[in-house]
């Protein structure tokens with residue numbers, strides 16, 4: 052039986068246009084999807100858009116459009132950006148699609164029939180930007196404790212989900228499954244939150260109508276988070292059994308930002324428990340990007356637009372930078388200086404230079420024909436060993452979503468490659484005909500290491516890796532087996548590489 056891997060991103064609100072925060076989560080999911088596919092998994096990678104709720108309705112009113120017109124317009128921006136970033140999801144779900152509405156209605160009905168949804172009355176403070184209710188005591192200076200904006204008092208008839216009933220079961224699940232919520236600091240926050248006690252959750256609204264109607268009571272629309280979270284199963288065809296839902300659920304990992312952890316680690320699992328469905332294997336909350344030291348916001352006009360970054364620096368530089376610069380799970384700061392520095396030092400100097408130097412030498416000393424290696428000397432064997440260790444390290448790192456650490460492991464090998472050239476000094480050996488075989492072994496080792504490096508990099512920088520593999524005469528689509536040592540065949544034509552990443556003048560920034 053083949054192994055499967057299911058990864059999701061949040062579905063993004065269509066009242067805002069995509070920025071680097073959205074690109075970040077989606078790129079991380081894309082890297083994981085590509086890597087797992089390389090390793091032979093059958094992968095389902097889901098992203099999409101969250102199109103219902105008061106926030107979207109208000110934005111549409113302000114723009115003089117219907118909510119669906121707004122959604123149709125903004126969804127294209129998200130899809131175009133994913134294309135532009137070489138992000139290739141298996142499916143893109145929109146919560147206004149029939150398949151989604153059908154699944155949401157189904158799960159609502161099921162939990163209602165089962166007794167965990169009941170009709171009651173709600174009175175509390177509501178923050179529209181966050182689509183969240185707060186109690187009086189949770190407010191800070193009368194404002195929303197999350198975003199600091201004003202809240203409004205809402206009183207309405209509402210359907211409630213009996214979340215309180217699941218408090219102990221959820222806590223037991225979190226405690227029995229240390230990997231369920233990651234990273235650890237976030238897990239502790241959730242444990243503390245659940246221990247404080249779970250209230251029943253209001254899951255319908257009557258004050259507006261842009262949403263999925265409650266079955267058999269159309270005065271109510273279903274709460275946008277109940278609607279949105281369900282996308283993770285409706286995209287798989289839920290409630291239909293036997294297809295993708297049976298194949299891919301429970302999800303391997305929900306990737307999200309830390310801002311929406313509670314919805315994913317408390318609400319969603321309890322909805323699933325009530326519906327009798329298995330829980331996600333992992334919810335990973337990554338950190339938050341600031342920009343040049345400041346919170347990214349429309350009012351500060353410092354929102355980083357990914358299209359602009361790609362036009363200026365190239366797709367793969369952006370993909371690399373976002374995953375390399377900050378350990379996944381921690382907060383980070385975006386700056387042009389840091390990005391240019393990474394391009395110049397990691398990509399141009401280390402990665403690009405190694406490929407240039409080595410392909411140039413094979414051309415100079417062997418007319419561009421890869422020589423047959425002789426026995427490996429100690430230096431060569433150590434370099435090969437380091438490469439093999441890197442392959443295993445990357446696997447472990449990506450299982451922990453440690454993208455940055457995984458890239459560091461790859462870059463240690465790249466640096467070792469540049470050092471290996473300096474230590475073996477091929478230019479000296481080239482002068483001595485007796486050292487011909489030794490020189491050939493060194494060239495083979497250098498290129499074979501880079502073949503493995505670039506196969507791993509196909510997950511992170513698909514275009515660059517394909518280009519580099521092309522110079523190495525490797526055109527087959529890479530597979531996991533190709534990570535084994537010895538794939539390059541003597542006699543292969545090695546093209547002299549052009550610069551993979553031109554240096555950028557730092558003063559231009």
Ligand code: ME8
Pocket residue numbers: 060061062063064065067071072073075076101279280281282306307308309310311338339340341347
């Ligand atoms: O919350 N740094 O949608 P959303 C890092 N529709 N990541 C960021 C970020 C930043 N500064 N800003 C945004 C929603 N993100 C709901 C989700 S899921 C069932 C429903 C990323 O459009 C991060 O992934 O506000 C965050 O969780 C997501 O965008 C929020 O996107």
